[in-house]
Amino acid sequence: xxxxxxxxINKRWGKFYAVDDLSMTIRDNAxxxxxxxxxxxxxxxxxxIAGLETPTSGKITIGDKVVFDSSMGINIPANKRKVGFxxxxxxxxPNMTVYQNISFGxxxxxxxMPKIDFEAKTNSDLVRILKTPDEVRKVVxxxxxxxxxxxxxxxVLKLIDAFTISQYTAxxxxxxxxxKGFDTKSKIADLEAKIKxxxxxxxxxxxxxxLDKGKVVTENRKMNKEEIDLAVRRVSRIVKxxxxxxxxxxxxxxxxxxxxxIARTLAPEPSVLFMDxxxxxxxxxxxxxxxxxxxRLHVETGSTFVYVTHDQMEAMTLASEICLINNGVLQxxxxxxxxxKKPANLFVADFxxxxxxxxxxxxxxxxxxxxxxLDILNGYKAxxxxxxxxxxxxxxxERDEFEGKKLLELKAKSKEKGYxxxxxxxxxxxxxxxxxxxxxxxxxxxxxxxxxxxxxxxxPECLVVDENGKLEGxxxxxxxxxxxxxxxxxxxxxxxxxxxxxxxxxxxxxxVRLNINSDRIMLFDRKSGKxxxxxxLEIS
Amino acid sequence: MPSIxxxxxxxxxxxxxxxxxxxxxxxxxxxxxxKYIPFASRNALNSMLQLSGEIEEAAIxxxxxxxxxxxxxxIPIQKSSIxxxxxxxxxxxxxELSLFMLLCTQGFILSTTLDYFDExxxxxxxxxxxLILIITILVFNALVNKMTGASLDxxxxx
Numbered sequence: 001x002x003x004x005x006x007x008x009i010n011k012r013w014g015k016f017y018a019v020d021d022l023s024m025t026i027r028d029n030a031x032x033x034x035x036x037x038x039x040x041x042x043x044x045x046x047x048x049i050a051g052l053e054t055p056t057s058g059k060i061t062i063g064d065k066v067v068f069d070s071s072m073g074i075n076i077p078a079n080k081r082k083v084g085f086x087x088x089x090x091x092x093x094p095n096m097t098v099y100q101n102i103s104f105g106x107x108x109x110x111x112x113m114p115k116i117d118f119e120a121k122t123n124s125d126l127v128r129i130l131k132t133p134d135e136v137r138k139v140v141x142x143x144x145x146x147x148x149x150x151x152x153x154x155x156v157l158k159l160i161d162a163f164t165i166s167q168y169t170a171x172x173x174x175x176x177x178x179x180k181g182f183d184t185k186s187k188i189a190d191l192e193a194k195i196k197x198x199x200x201x202x203x204x205x206x207x208x209x210x211l212d213k214g215k216v217v218t219e220n221r222k223m224n225k226e227e228i229d230l231a232v233r234r235v236s237r238i239v240k241x242x243x244x245x246x247x248x249x250x251x252x253x254x255x256x257x258x259x260x261x262i263a264r265t266l267a268p269e270p271s272v273l274f275m276d277x278x279x280x281x282x283x284x285x286x287x288x289x290x291x292x293x294x295x296r297l298h299v300e301t302g303s304t305f306v307y308v309t310h311d312q313m314e315a316m317t318l319a320s321e322i323c324l325i326n327n328g329v330l331q332x333x334x335x336x337x338x339x340x341k342k343p344a345n346l347f348v349a350d351f352x353x354x355x356x357x358x359x360x361x362x363x364x365x366x367x368x369x370x371x372x373x374l375d376i377l378n379g380y381k382a383x384x385x386x387x388x389x390x391x392x393x394x395x396x397x398e399r400d401e402f403e404g405k406k407l408l409e410l411k412a413k414s415k416e417k418g419y420x421x422x423x424x425x426x427x428x429x430x431x432x433x434x435x436x437x438x439x440x441x442x443x444x445x446x447x448x449x450x451x452x453x454x455x456x457x458x459x460p461e462c463l464v465v466d467e468n469g470k471l472e473g474x475x476x477x478x479x480x481x482x483x484x485x486x487x488x489x490x491x492x493x494x495x496x497x498x499x500x501x502x503x504x505x506x507x508x509x510x511x512v513r514l515n516i517n518s519d520r521i522m523l524f525d526r527k528s529g530k531x532x533x534x535x536x537l538e539i540s
Numbered sequence: 541m542p543s544i545x546x547x548x549x550x551x552x553x554x555x556x557x558x559x560x561x562x563x564x565x566x567x568x569x570x571x572x573x574x575k576y577i578p579f580a581s582r583n584a585l586n587s588m589l590q591l592s593g594e595i596e597e598a599a600i601x602x603x604x605x606x607x608x609x610x611x612x613x614x615i616p617i618q619k620s621s622i623x624x625x626x627x628x629x630x631x632x633x634x635x636e637l638s639l640f641m642l643l644c645t646q647g648f649i650l651s652t653t654l655d656y657f658d659e660x661x662x663x664x665x666x667x668x669x670x671l672i673l674i675i676t677i678l679v680f681n682a683l684v685n686k687m688t689g690a691s692l693d694x695x696x697x698x
Contacts, residue, residue, distance in 0.1 A: 052600075078597070078600050079603035079604075080603070083601065085598070085601045087594045087597070087598060088594075089594060091592065091597065093595065093599075093613050093617070094617060095616040095617050095619075096612075104602075104604070105602035105604065108602065108603060108605075264598075
């Protein structure tokens with residue numbers, strides 16, 4: 001089973017780096033979401049893995065096969081990588097019916113497959129079903145229309161679903177007209193004789209594969225129409241589109257089209273499945289429904305999923321790992337809850353979570369006992385107590401060493417032949433501090449940031465309304481949804497967002513006291529934007 | 541570009557001693573193609589550009605060979621614009637006189653024959669030929685309208 005490995009992937013157009021030195025490993029059977037704001041290079045990354053886009057440099061390995069290596073000059077085209085790709089606008093072929101859309105790719109497969117005697121197989125299927133004629137009769141009888149005639153199309157569809165057979169077998173079965181008193185016993189005997197005959201003649205095993213000296217004979221062949229039909233029915237059952245098989249894509253709703261697109265991608269049983277914002281065209285309710293279906297699909301198929309989205313909710317709920325990208329640079333690659341609990345930097349903290357995190361500027365330094373004293377929110381004194389022991393001096397030294405190393409590497413790189421400077425420079429993320437009166441700081445000079453400057457990250461759920469709370473504020477806005485209410489509290493000039501559960505009656509303008517009560521407060525370094533530690537906060 | 545100018549150019553080019561195609565269908569086909577290819581290709585090109593690349597990429601990913609992609613996906617989708625791209629210039633070409641006038645003898649094709657009878661004062665004959673032309677073109681026009689929705693009435697851009 002494949003594991004996808006990217007090593008130092010670069011993709012640039014002129015001076016613009018869409019993907020900058022990306023290295024990551026997607027383990028087998030993972031559900032990885034590539035998450036980031038629009039234009040950050042996530043779709044480009046996905047298309048590069050699938051082979052629809054050529055990286056400028058780097059190496060991509062799928063399984064044990066190198067599919068792209070710029071230094072070796074390897075570039076295996078997309079059609080030989082054996083992956084599935086689900087496009088954002090579905091890209092269904094409008095001139096084909098749903099059935100043709102799904103089966104078209106299958107008719108083209110030519111691979112080493114076991115040789116099977118299909119006639120005998122079909123006969124045995126028929127025998128199996130004919131042994132329970134009552135069930136067949138029941139299914140067929142359900143399909144009487146108002147004139148008391150049996151609707152053949154519907155009956156065949158029902159038979160297909162009831163007995164997991166292909167439409168050809170179902171048609172044969174229907175043509176027996178069991179409901180009119182067909183003599184099943186003699187037919188069974190007849191079919192069984194046929195099966196026995198071909199078994200003896202061709203040396204078949206129990207699944208009707210040809211045997212040669214106890215081994216299954218394989219041959220390089222195309223798929224039989226029976227096999228194709230079974231495959232189409234199998235995927236259409238997964239996404240529940242059995243009743244639309246004869247329609248054209250234009251006659252389907254958006255959600256149905258998407259399910260057809262999923263079915264088409266699944267039909268050849270790819271072990272790797274790429275999805276490019278597949279849910280972005282759907283309405284909110286359907287999106288939620290499809291999200292569950294994708295999750296189920298991942299479990300059922302056992303394939304590796306790589307999923308591109310800009311919707312952080314989708315990424316959080318679906319993924320086994322989130323890969324956050326900004327400006328072409330990998331920010332963090334960890335399971336969703338890790339990303340939520342311990343974001344690597346200010347950007348990640350801001351991007352993940354809804355409503356988004358509160359940032360509070362703080363100035364101060366470390367005490368002897370390891371805690372960090374900070375002045376926050378114009379006049380409050382706070383003490384940050386890290387969960388694990390923290391040595392700020394050492395941390396800063398490591399940070400500076402890392403930055404220095406990065407600079408050196410960049411310098412070395414820039415001397416290489418053919419190096420192009422990155423036009424879209426990386427900057428420390430400009431976090432947003434909510435204030436009552438928003439200042440336009442685009443014209444003012446950047447403040448000089450020292451090592452005494454910190455940023456606190458407080459998730460909305462960490463704010464607690466508490467009578468004995470240390471922070472005194474006023475409700476600035478409230479959005480109750482029934483289950484929880486999102487409130488904005490004004491503290492001095494600053495605004496903090498909080499989430500409180502239950503249907504508390506909140507009046508705008510009323511005074512509240514707040515407490516920050518959690519051991520999941522994050523302390524960021526303002527200079528580099530990186531996280532220093534997580535811990536709890538004491539306000540006095 | 542006036543048709544007669546194109547005709548003159550090809551008359552000079554192809555009536556030398558070494559390369560003499562005067563009064564052959566080959567020459568008429570070459571000239572007709574060159575004169576009308578912009579109209580035909582513009583039509584097809586525009587609709588080709590509107591086709592999203594992902595339609596084909598979806599097929600590439602499934603390892604469908606080029607020929608099959610063309611014959612089963614692209615051409616069926618583009619069917620109407622390809623047919624109209626062919627038939628509309630074809631109809632205009634049918635009634636073309638000045639382009640072919642210098643390149644063949646007078647009885648060679650319908651429009652030049654018509655011109656001949658006209659000059660001779662045999663108006664009944666020329667009217668008959670004219671009727672054949674008009675009916676043929678009307679039939680084709682109706683066909684194109686019905687099959688593709690594109691129409692000569694809206695112009696083919698030239």
